[in-house]
Amino acid sequence: MNHPDPHGTASFSEMALPPQVLRTLTEHGVREPFPIQAATLPDALAGRDVLGRGRTGSGKTLAFGLPLLVRTAGQRAEAKQPLALILVPTRELAQQVTEALAPYADALRLRMAAVVGGMSIGRQTAALREGAEVVVATPGRLHDLIERKACRLGRVRITVLDEADQMCDMGFLPQVTEVLDQVRPDGQRMLFSATLDRDVDQLVSRYLNDPVVHSVDPSAGAVSTSDHHVLVVHGPDRYAVTTEIAARDGRVLLFLDTKHAVDQLTRHLRAGGVHAAALHSGKSQPQRTRTLAQFKDGQVTVLVATNVAARGLHIDDLDLVVNVDPPTDPKDYLHRAGRTARAGESGKVVTLVLSAQRRETSQVLAEAGIEPTVTKVRSGEAELSRITGAKAPSGTPLDRGPAVPRPKNTNAPFRGLGTSKDASRGTGGKSRKAGEARKLAEARRAAQVRRGG
Template identity: 85%
Template sequence: MKHPDDSGTAHGGTAQEGAAHEGTGVRETTTPVDARAGSFAALGLPEAVLRTLDEQGMRDPFPIQAATLPDALRGRDVLGRGRTGSGKTLAFGLPLLTRTAGRRAEPKQPLALVLVPTRELAQQVTQALAPYAEALRLRMATVVGGMSIGRQIAALRQGAEVVVATPGRLHDLVERNACRLGRVRITVLDEADQMCDLGFLPQVTEVLAQVRPEGQRMLFSATLDGDVDQLVRDHLHDPVVHSVDPAEGSVATMEHHVLVVHGPDRYAVTTEIAARDGRVLLFLETKHAVDQLTRHLRAHGVQAGALHSGKSQPQRTRTLAQFKEGRITALVATDVAARGLHIDDLDLVVNVDPPADPKDYVHRAGRTARAGESGRVVTLVASGGRRETVRMLTGAGIRATVTTVRSGEAELTRITGAQAPSGVPLDGGPAAPRPKNTNAPFRGLGTTKGTPRATGGRPSRKAGEARKLAEARRAAQVRRSG
């Protein structure tokens, strides 16, 4: 295979016309969302890659792929902005693999590097690119925390042309002299804004200082702002910029709903949504809240699984696999699941805890309506938090439908597919209490409408004493009247 020059870049080309990207000083080309190059064959990819694309059912490139592949294949530095789920992985992965093919890595010295913010995204990128790497006879290694560092050191020692890594673990391996970056010709930063948000900017900058200075760099993200602009200015060489979707991520195939819920009814509403037919991804703010809701859902018969940074990587991998296969229907997660996670046919995302930041909302929402499919995003709020949530959505460029709902109501079912759970616990223990009146709506935690609540959903002791007193008074009245 004929290779571009070892410098990895093709400087001197004419940048495409467009508006200057704020802060970077480069020109931005906006590609219409429905743009197509016609076929992957027209983009100049190798026959082995085209054959694999066909085997994977990939017929036509997505807009971000059609826009960036020609420049990336020529060795240009690329700055790509596309809504999450728009096909960025193949947009950077295919040119990276194509331009690396035919070379062989020395032990501990990869030739291409993909940096991502999370373990889940690293594994997903590896899985997505593996068929094409195999077709081109390239070896890949995944380097992430939470997994055996010894096995990762062994994989690097055996030689891997392409490494997919999270910044923290890669830093550890470099410190141990188990990985050397001096021969890396192509470097990709995927979801760069999240890496910066998570505090990885120092490690990312350190990596870029160690790879070949004249090598090709590609930066892909759903948003380009803040520290990302600094990375572009300092480390990309005359990049061509392509933006294929609005930065807000509000697309025609995605519906947004704000459901105003009475505070005590929130758990019951969440339970009924989780019990719907079909999968649902529910976001909460804290690990403790995720575990608590997951236990509650499973106690009420909902096939739920928890995903957060407190879980081991094998646990996280297993839970994700079960959710993708449908063995878990409700995935309860923190924002660790808000980036890069791809689930086919996921049509509902629920913000049980509304995010405070518009960007976080955009990325949570991006787990549905992927690759042109339709989806719905629901945010639960108490009446007092409605205004703040609508303001956050406005900041994300999203106009949502606001509806007041209660558990058991037809309107909640219409919007989310909610239904009463079976009440049969999945992990042993007694069945969850159900209303005696089968016509009464399910209220969650074993209560019915109008029944006082206490911890665990049972009537409080004071309420029980008051009810007994009222019954005694009624009995006395009956005796007197008789």
């Protein structure tokens, strides 16, 4: 592997980019390349295999997208036989990559097709049948289309794996290797990843030919432009703290471990007057797309999400990310944190912990290379407002039904908050289960009252 000068070329105009691409860059306000673009574009445009490491938000999409489009320009795809492929782990990232590259594809008269789960497979089949030079795909849906003989990869000359580490983490390694076994063996491969661990190394050694390596963002320093805070909260007060943070002025992204907890918190916030929406894998793709659009344009100010939003999600001017459930893996922390402080902007990452979770969370952050500021807070305190902008919600429900009262100061954490899929992190015991059953029964009675039952 070659490790060239990390600084690369200084400007887009010095690279072998066609005039229509340079013009489109200018029209979209892209004037100077980010480090990952300056480093990788010359090699990628020359047809070299590239291994790039850079955090999300570092400009990777144009780093691999522009060379892929430029080197495909002037060719025409036959039915069901794309010429270039970009493989990504999630629907959201596929959509984002497609939207980011569309203006440049249009300028070069290239047809693009997005192939993702949760959307009409019939429409995707039709797009491939009509001919698409460039396909942006998630592994599962692409596998389905190959099985149906709706897509053949034998003419793919350029293949990009974006967020390769997440695809491996999500169990997609077999589908990824299946794809790489079917594309042209003499073609160009570009692999981009925030981290390079065992499964990614396996892909590199097996499928990349003498790759040039560019690592412009060491993973440990991936969120250096963010302020990191650990807020130690009293268990019974955690729900109120979360609610007040959500009611702040400006947008906020809240991460929880489970779909159930996401839905539960979203209902509570909306009942208290907070414009919140849920995002997780249980939502249909049209729902997820609509929710993200509303969050981006400000109709929704609070996005409550599972780790499905931890990668590939780009929101301009998102200055606060909150881990309501602390992540147990340093990579998860870095990717959640990477939703803010993007493209050189500043941001703040807040993690809520109970006293019993402090040691484990400190270890996770240390492994992620993060030294947070640790503060004990309570709801309604000035310190909480100073750090997060927290304030009391209006209490006026956004949907039909009565306002949700302030949580009572009991000794059990709110169900779904402060707990995780790992039962050993909870507060445990029969009394907790009994308390949860009691709360569930009360919630059902309240729902019946709202429905007039």
